[in-house]
Amino acid sequence: MTSFGFSLLATNGAARRGRIASAHGTAETPAFMAVGTAGTVKAMTADAVRATGTEIVLGNTYHLMLRPGAERVASLGGLHRMADWPGIILTDSGGFQVMSLAKLRKLDEVGVIFRSHIDGSAHHLTPERSIAIQHALDATITMAFDECTKFPATYDEVAASMRLSMRWAARSRDAFARRDGYGQFGIVQGGIFPDLRAESAAALTDIGFEGYAIGGLAVGEGQTRMFEMLDVINPLLPDHRPRYLMGVGTPDDLLGGIARGIDMFDCVMPTRAGRTARAFTARGIFNLRNARFADDARPLDPGCPCLGCARHSRAYLHHLFRAEEMLGSMLLTAHNLTYYQRLMAGARCAIETQTFEEYAVATREGWARGDD
C-alpha cells in the first residue's frame, strides 16, 4: 500500500499543480472536493459524482456520528464501502458543525458537550473522540479537532480560541493512528490577525501533519480580507504538503485561492445551488426558474459534458424546477459539480503551461459577459 503523499508537479507564480497519493487512490490538485454530508452527495449517485471528475468526497463527522453512527458505519465496512466511494474521503472534525447546528453546547479544555439537533441526545466531542470517529468512518484524510472561532471577535478572543485549537491539534495528532496511505491535516486558525496566523502555523508545523488546512475564513470577512490572509498564511506552510482552504467557495474564490497557493477546496455551494435552480456556467450564474428560460431550447452551458447539458435544453430544466421534479435537482447538481471540476481541470492545465493568470482573466471575462 502506498504512503500518503503529495507531489508538487509544477508551479506558476504562487499557484501549484500537485498530486495527492493515498490508500484510496490519487487526486490531482488543485482539487475541489464534493461535500457528502451524511454519506451521500445530495441528489447524486456515487457514479454520477465520479462522472463529474470529482476525486475526493468530504464526509461530516457531526452528521455521521449522530446518524447512522460511526460504529455502525464501521460495521458496514466504513464510509467508502457504505457509500460506494472507494476513492479518497476527507472527514471534517465535527467542531464547526457542533457550533453551527447543535444545541446546548458547553465548551471547555476537554472538548464540547452538546445535544443532537436530530433527537436531543447528549454527546461529548473531544479531540480524541473526533479522531476515533474519523478512524471508524475510515477517512483517508482525518482533520484535527478545532474550535470554530466566532466572527467578528476581538484579538484576545481569537488568540485564546486559536491557542485552545493548537492544544487540541497536539491531542488530535497523539490520538491519530498512523496507517499507510492515510493522513491527518492540522488547521491554521487566528482569524484576520497575521501574527496569530503565524503563531498557529508554527505550532502546527512543529507538530507535523500530512497536510495543512486554513480554517476560520469565509465566515463573513469578505473576499479581499480572505485573500490578504492567504497571502500571509501560505508562505508559512511547507511546500511539500497540501494546503486546504476550508469551506470555500465561489468559482471566483477558487481562482483567487489557487493563485495564492491553495491546493484543495470544499464547499456546499455547487450542490446546494443545484437544488435551488441556480446554475454555475461559463457565462456566470443563472436562475433556471426564471421565465426567460421557458422556451430556451439551448443547452445550459454549451460544451459542458454533463447529462443535463448534453441531452437536455434550458427549457426542460426550467420545466423540471417549475414542476418541482427531483430530476431538476439531480441534473443541476451534476452540472454544477461538473462546472466546478472543469474549472479546476482548466486551472491545473493552465498552471502546467504557465498560463494561470491568463486562464483566470479569460474565465472571469466569460462570467462578466453574461448570457447571450
Next chain:
Amino acid sequence: MTSFGFSLLATNGAARRGRIASAHGTAETPAFMAVGTAGTVKAMTADAVRATGTEIVLGNTYHLMLRPGAERVASLGGLHRMADWPGIILTDSGGFQVMSLAKLRKLDEVGVIFRSHIDGSAHHLTPERSIAIQHALDATITMAFDECTKFPATYDEVAASMRLSMRWAARSRDAFARRDGYGQFGIVQGGIFPDLRAESAAALTDIGFEGYAIGGLAVGEGQTRMFEMLDVINPLLPDHRPRYLMGVGTPDDLLGGIARGIDMFDCVMPTRAGRTARAFTARGIFNLRNARFADDARPLDPGCPCLGCARHSRAYLHHLFRAEEMLGSMLLTAHNLTYYQRLMAGARCAIETQTFEEYAVATREGWARGDD
C-alpha cells in the same frame, strides 16, 4: 420507417409473448411501462430508466398540456427529444386525470371544460384536442379520449358513460393523423358488466385501432372482479393487436393479467413506492424505514443488478430514508422499476418455454416466504 405493429411470438395458455414495433424502436411484451407523468420518471434520469430494462415510458397529457404546454414540448422537438427518451412513448388521453385532479369540471357531448389544478386557468379538452395534444407531444402510441366512469355506478350510468366514450373513440380515430410507425389505441369501457364490455369491444374493433386498452378497472372493484372482467374482455379482442390494462398494478396483478392475455401494463406503484421507502422484492414488500434494517448489511434483493442492490446495503438505504436524502428515493425507485422489469422478463421467458404457470407459482411462493 417501420410500420406500427405487433407480432405474437408465443403463447402459453392465454398468456402471450409478443413484440411491438414502432417508429421509436421495439418493445418486448408482456411489457411494464414506466410512468413519466410530467416528462420525467420521478427521481430518475432517462439513462437510469433505460438501465432498468424499461422500453416504454408513459406521459400524461393532462400534466403536460398544463405544464410546460403541448405546443412548447413540440417546439422543443417533442417529448422524446425533450426528455431524452428516443424509445417508445405512450401518452394517455387526459380524461382520467381531468376527472381526478382538475377543478370545476363540466362534461357534455363535446368534451370536458375544466380548470387547471396548478393555476386555475380554464381549458377545454375534447377528443379532437386530446389527439392534437398527443400529436404535438409526438406520442408513439396515442390513446383515444374517453370518459372515466365513476365506480361504483349503476348499470345505466355505466352504459351511458361507455357509449359516450365510444362516440368519443370514433371522433378520436377521425382526429388521429396516421403516420408510419405510430399507433392509436381504443379503450374498452363498461365497468363490471360483461355485456357492456362486449358492446364496447365490438364498437372499438369496428372502428379499428392499432391496439386496445382496458380502462375502468383497478378502480376499487377488487382483484377477483378485475380478473373476472379480463376473462370476459380478452377473448373479445383481436389476437394480432396488443392489449393494455391501464393503471395496473401490483406484481401479483401483473402475473394475473399476463395469465389472462394482457400485453402491456402501467402503474405509478413501483416509482411512488420508491419515494416512500417501500421496496418490491423477490421476498415481498419491505419498508426500508423499519428499524430492523438499521444494521442489515445485506443487499436489498440479492441477485438484483440495480445500483442500490449491487453497491449498497439495506442499512445504507435505511439511513438515506431516515436522513431524508434524495438518494434514497433515487436508488429505491430504480430498484423497484428494475424489480418490475425483471418480473416481466421472467414472464416473457416462461411463456416462451411454456412454463408461465410454474413461474407465477414460484414467484408468489417467494413473496409469501418473506424475508429471512
